[in-house]
Amino acid sequence: MTMPNSKPDNPRGELTIRTLAMPGDTNAAGDIFGGWVMAQMDLACGIRGAERAGGRIVTAAVNEMSFASPVKVGDTLSIYSDIEKIGNSSMVLYIEAWAQRYLTDVSERVTFARFTMVAIDTNGKPTKIPPLSK
Numbered sequence: 725m726t727m728p729n730s731k732p733d734n735p736r737g738e739l740t741i742r743t744l745a746m747p748g749d750t751n752a753a754g755d756i757f758g759g760w761v762m763a764q765m766d767l768a769c770g771i772r773g774a775e776r777a778g779g780r781i782v783t784a785a786v787n788e789m790s791f792a793s794p795v796k797v798g799d800t801l802s803i804y805s806d807i808e809k810i811g812n813s814s815m816v817l818y819i820e821a822w823a824q825r826y827l828t829d830v831s832e833r834v835t836f837a838r839f840t841m842v843a844i845d846t847n848g849k850p851t852k853i854p855p856l857s858k
Contacts, residue, residue: 731792732833735820737806740768745799745823756795761835762786765819768803769839773815776807777843777853784814789837798826801834813850814842 773781845851
């Protein structure tokens with residue numbers, strides 16, 4: 725799969741997390757640390773993946789990730805998730821992070837990624853993802 729290269733006007737997927745970027749989340753340059761943004765994306769995958777799997781889910785891989793622009797202190801970060809593929813025990817989620825710039829109506833996609841998540845049982849072993857109920 726290829727990553728989208730153009731800057732979209734609207735987010736792709738379902739709003740899964742919305743949070744505020746705070747001063748304690750900054751890197752040495754004063755921007756929000758990329759690892760913090762990535763952690764928010766991982767949390768969104770965990771929420772959306774667990775809902776779909778109906779149980780525990782873990783991150784197996786971050787397949788692709790691209791940072792387009794920095795998140796600043798005071799920005800509202802919104803994470804959108806879209807389940808692209810479901811296998812036997814794993815799923816691939818496409819994740820976008822959008823920043824609503826502090827005290828403005830301006831929102832822009834700041835990063836996007838694909839995460840592979842695996843459903844696990846109580847023993848931590850991969851387990852089948854149930855089919856969608858009708």
